[in-house]
Amino acid sequence: xxxxxxxxxxxxxxxxxxxxxxxxxxxxxxxxxxxxxxxxxxxxxxxxxxxxxxxxxxxxxxxxxxxxxxxxxxxxxxxxxxxxxxxxxxxxxxxxxxxxxxxxxxxxxxxxxxxxxxxxxx
Amino acid sequence: xxxxxxxxxxxxxxxxxxxxxxxxxxxxxxxxxxxxxxxxxxxxxxxxxxxxxxxxxxxxxxxxxxxxxxxxxxxxxxxxxxxxxxxxxxxxxxxxxxxxxxxxxxxxxxxxxxxxxxxxxxxxxxxxxxxxxxxxxxxxxxxxxxxxxxxxxxxxxxxxxxxxxxxxxxxxxxxxxxxxxxxxxxxxxxxxxxxxxxxxxxxxxxxxxxxxxxxxxxxxxxxxxxxxxxxxxxxxx
Amino acid sequence: xxxxxxxxxxxxxxxxxxxxxxxxxxxxxxxxxxxxxxxxxxxxxxxxxxxxxxxxxxxxxxxxxxxxxxxxxxxxxxxxxxxxxxxxxxxxxxxxxxxxxxxxxxxxxxxxxxxxxxxxxxxxxxxxxxxxxxxxxxxxxxxxxxxxxxxxxxxxxxxxxxxxxxxxxxxxxxxxxxxxxxxxxxxxxxxxxxxxxxxxxxxxxxxxxxxxxxxxxxxxxxxxxxxxxxxxxxxxxxxxxxxxxxxxxxxxxxxxxxxxxxxxxxxxxxxxxxxxxxxxxxxxxxxxxxxxxxxxxxxxxxxxxxxxxxxxxxxxxxxxxxxxxxxxxxxxxxxxxxxxxxxxxxxxxxxxxxxxxxxxxxxxxxxxxxxxxxxxxxxxxxxxxxxxxxxxxxxxxxxxxxxxxxxxxxxxxxxxxxxxxxxxxxxxxxxxxxxxxxxxxxxxxxxxxxxxxxxxxxxxxxxxxxxxxxxxxxxxxxxxxxxxxxxxxxxxxxxxxxxxxxxxxxxxxxxxxxxxxxxxxxxxxxxxxxxxxxxxxxxxxxxxxxxxxxxx
Numbered sequence: 001x002x003x004x005x006x007x008x009x010x011x012x013x014x015x016x017x018x019x020x021x022x023x024x025x026x027x028x029x030x031x032x033x034x035x036x037x038x039x040x041x042x043x044x045x046x047x048x049x050x051x052x053x054x055x056x057x058x059x060x061x062x063x064x065x066x067x068x069x070x071x072x073x074x075x076x077x078x079x080x081x082x083x084x085x086x087x088x089x090x091x092x093x094x095x096x097x098x099x100x101x102x103x104x105x106x107x108x109x110x111x112x113x114x115x116x117x118x119x120x121x122x
Numbered sequence: 123x124x125x126x127x128x129x130x131x132x133x134x135x136x137x138x139x140x141x142x143x144x145x146x147x148x149x150x151x152x153x154x155x156x157x158x159x160x161x162x163x164x165x166x167x168x169x170x171x172x173x174x175x176x177x178x179x180x181x182x183x184x185x186x187x188x189x190x191x192x193x194x195x196x197x198x199x200x201x202x203x204x205x206x207x208x209x210x211x212x213x214x215x216x217x218x219x220x221x222x223x224x225x226x227x228x229x230x231x232x233x234x235x236x237x238x239x240x241x242x243x244x245x246x247x248x249x250x251x252x253x254x255x256x257x258x259x260x261x262x263x264x265x266x267x268x269x270x271x272x273x274x275x276x277x278x279x280x281x282x283x284x285x286x287x288x289x290x291x292x293x294x295x296x297x298x299x300x301x302x303x304x305x306x307x308x309x310x311x312x313x314x315x316x317x318x319x320x321x322x323x324x325x326x327x328x329x330x331x332x333x334x335x336x337x338x339x340x341x342x343x344x345x346x347x348x349x350x351x352x353x354x355x356x357x358x359x
Numbered sequence: 360x361x362x363x364x365x366x367x368x369x370x371x372x373x374x375x376x377x378x379x380x381x382x383x384x385x386x387x388x389x390x391x392x393x394x395x396x397x398x399x400x401x402x403x404x405x406x407x408x409x410x411x412x413x414x415x416x417x418x419x420x421x422x423x424x425x426x427x428x429x430x431x432x433x434x435x436x437x438x439x440x441x442x443x444x445x446x447x448x449x450x451x452x453x454x455x456x457x458x459x460x461x462x463x464x465x466x467x468x469x470x471x472x473x474x475x476x477x478x479x480x481x482x483x484x485x486x487x488x489x490x491x492x493x494x495x496x497x498x499x500x501x502x503x504x505x506x507x508x509x510x511x512x513x514x515x516x517x518x519x520x521x522x523x524x525x526x527x528x529x530x531x532x533x534x535x536x537x538x539x540x541x542x543x544x545x546x547x548x549x550x551x552x553x554x555x556x557x558x559x560x561x562x563x564x565x566x567x568x569x570x571x572x573x574x575x576x577x578x579x580x581x582x583x584x585x586x587x588x589x590x591x592x593x594x595x596x597x598x599x600x601x602x603x604x605x606x607x608x609x610x611x612x613x614x615x616x617x618x619x620x621x622x623x624x625x626x627x628x629x630x631x632x633x634x635x636x637x638x639x640x641x642x643x644x645x646x647x648x649x650x651x652x653x654x655x656x657x658x659x660x661x662x663x664x665x666x667x668x669x670x671x672x673x674x675x676x677x678x679x680x681x682x683x684x685x686x687x688x689x690x691x692x693x694x695x696x697x698x699x700x701x702x703x704x705x706x707x708x709x710x711x712x713x714x715x716x717x718x719x720x721x722x723x724x725x726x727x728x729x730x731x732x733x734x735x736x737x738x739x740x741x742x743x744x745x746x747x748x749x750x751x752x753x754x755x756x757x758x759x760x761x762x763x764x765x766x767x768x769x770x771x772x773x774x775x776x777x778x779x780x781x782x783x784x785x786x787x788x789x790x791x792x793x794x795x796x797x798x799x800x801x802x803x804x805x806x807x808x809x810x811x812x813x814x815x816x817x818x819x820x821x822x823x824x825x826x827x828x829x830x831x832x833x834x835x836x837x838x839x840x841x842x843x844x845x846x847x848x849x850x851x852x853x854x855x856x857x858x859x860x861x862x863x864x865x866x867x868x869x870x871x872x873x874x875x876x877x878x879x880x881x882x883x884x885x886x887x888x889x890x891x892x893x894x895x896x897x898x899x900x901x902x903x904x905x906x907x908x909x910x911x
Contacts, residue, residue: 076171152481
């Protein structure tokens with residue numbers, strides 16, 4: 001097998017350290033959710049960034065991507081990249097939909113006709 | 123690369139001299155070596171995981187779009203979710219991921235008993251997760267926080283306008299995403315139990331532990347999805 | 360050299376036909392139902408998709424029959440009313456897309472030929488291969504069931520809000536599509552793993568036949584795009600059952616969001632349809648030009664480029680749907696970009712034929728037809744990708760003509776050509792070359808009669824999916840309908856002589872066309888384990904130089 005274990009104790013230590021890091025990051029993200037970072041969007045960014053760090057740790061160490069053949073990491077990355085493309089282009093549509101009128105529309109302004117004046121008596 | 127021909131007609135299993143023990147009962151005939159078979163299985167599993175990422179990802183995209191449509195309702199609806207329970211479930215799944223990878227290591231180092239124990243703890247963690255979820259779901263049911271037209275909660279700040287109930291949509295997504303995730307946990311429990319039974323029978327060792335590794339990868343993906351679900355549903359307010 | 364199996368082996372043409380091949384190695388229906396042999400699975404797929412093509416084709420003929428006159432009267436009576444008509448075109452589309460064209464080449468021809476071309480004994484996951492086939496069967500059963508329980512009239516695109524609120528069998532059909540999606544995913548998964556790990560000794564990535572490159576690129580799309588179709592069907596079904604509020608505007612949803620979800624898969628899906636067709640053409644052209652392919656790497660890279668770029672253009676189906684202007688412009692620009700790799704291939708095939716030693720057997724006739732018909736289809740796609748013209752042409756018969764030219768004039772023509780090309784390998788028999796030419800001519804003439812007309816119909820304003828139309832369109836509609844009869848006849852004749860060839864004795868040679876790829880090294884039909892000895896690659900792909908050196 002390609003993954004002949006050279007040093008199981010060292011490997012187990014890596015796994016344990018990864019778990020501890022993940023638990024610490026979980027505590028951080030829960031704590032951070034109680035702090036208001038300005039706008040709501042900032043909280044989302046912080047939370048998702050921490051989540052991505054955790055996900056990367058799981059992928060690299062628990063799922064062995066760090067020491068595995070590169071093709072597996074490429075496949076994993078492709079899944080996320082294409083999901084990102086789907087999200088990005090859909091947002092491109094949704095976030096730029098403010099114009100309900102065409103750019104070249106000239107709104108019709110009707111000047112009210114003046115009230116007929118009383119006919120002048122000759 | 124070796125060009126020594128293998129006579130396939132008389133040796134249809136093509137074992138030849140691969141140096142890895144051609145008597146392995148798990149060696150499939152179309153692979154030349156067990157290593158090739160293992161590497162191929164891994165690629166196959168990663169491809170499947172990529173499809174899962176896109177499957178769940180679609181739900182994340184839908185959630186994101188609906189969040190943009192009903193920002194206030196979604197914000198308020200978030201408050202019904204209990205953060206401590208979500209955090210507990212996160213911790214439970216992370217621990218189960220650790221026990222899983224330790225199980226794979228045990229299989230790879232011929233430690234049969236440890237493998238079974240780690241797998242059983244993983245299953246236990248999965249059951250705890252589902253138990254907490256059941257508790258959460260029943261709470262939602264009591265409060266009327268149900269998906270779609272079953273939504274019957276009172277006391278929401280923003281009234282429903284023209285049939286558009288952002289709260290109902292939020293809980294539709296909540297149940298869809300945690301539900302689909304829960305189904306994957308259930309399937310995972312079945313797979314873990316199957317691996318545990320086979321492991322107990324001594325089927326896995328340092329030269330053949332592929333099923334343990336593959337189930338492990340699946341289990342880590344289930345954890346990965348929750349790593350994203352947790353902040354999105356429980357931590358954003 | 361030891362007895363490695365190569366094209367220059369002097370005994371290669373003299374071997375006796377093996378008594379047992381993959382067809383008769385084991386007998387009985389159970390041996391077929393439980394087979395994990397990629398060749399048998401390929402044959403079963405071939406029968407399955409051809410049956411689906413027949414059913415979908417029948418619906419097409421009925422659609423065209425309805426449109427023969429604006430009054431829809433046949434023999435004095437209206438036989439097909441508007442509701443039935445809507446179901447007919449919906450089912451024609453759904454069956455053709457999901458049950459026929461997407462699984463067609465990957466499931467049947469690629470399944471059979473790809474492992475042979477790689478010098479492998481099977482695909483990476485043979486049992487998964489069988490599972491893919493059974494998933495297809497399950498999807499087919501569900502689709503047929505949906506037809507019995509009210510059928511679907513939403514159009515194959517299931518646009519919301521009609522599909523979320525209508526009271527017919529949308530639920531059953533979405534389940535069918537979901538399951539068929541997984542059939543496709545597993546096939547793609549299998550091929551990617553096979554191409555990465557099961558190549559013959561000496562075969563690097565740039566020694567593989569271009570059919571493998573095309574199938575590999577297709578498989579990438581199958582794996583990455585289809586899951587989104589799956590989740591779209593789930594969301595559609597849940598919207599119907601639970602009113603979750605994602606797509607139905609009446610409860611706060613966005614119908615355009617459905618279109619984003621749907622087309623994120625369905626546009627790459629059209630590349631799932633065309634790439635295998637192009638892959639077949641890349642095999643036929645060099646063989647029947649007796650000349651090495653022009654620009655091997657360009658064709659290989661363009662296959663992958665098409666697969667990847669195809670993910671970036673889905674919004675061009677939504678130009679008038681309510682998408683934002685900025686997104687519309689971006690998608691239009693990317694659509695122009697995605698045309699480039701297709702153009703590269705077309706020019707390379709023509710350059711291959713130039714100064715080649717061309718012979719016009721039936722597979723080559725289909726390949727040349729492909730080049731012409733796909734060129735028309737692809738170019739008309741550009742008209743539709745340009746925003747100013749799309750405003751007028753969208754949802755007209757112009758679109759219908761465009762996609763029939765690329766899907767039928769492209770993929771189906773290539774598929775039929777590929778079936779002819781590999782027929783001796785799969786069945787061990789040769790078909791009648793004379794009838795092959797008859798069939799191809801009728802198909803070509805009938806196809807153009809049917810669909811060239813529709814470009815004119817569309818540019819004159821005839822909308823698609825309409826049951827009623829104005830009198831002025833009747834001559835063109837009638838001509839198109841007559842064309843459909845010629846096309847139908849050509850296809851029927853093709854099926855008939857292919858079927859008839861099965862009654863002849865198994866006497867096809869190992870390599871009737873003088874091909875240079877590895878599938879021609881084995882017997883026709885192949886033995887169960889594909890090769891008697893492991894084939895070893897000894898030359899570049901498509902090397903037609905003579906193997907035997909002349910002595911001065």
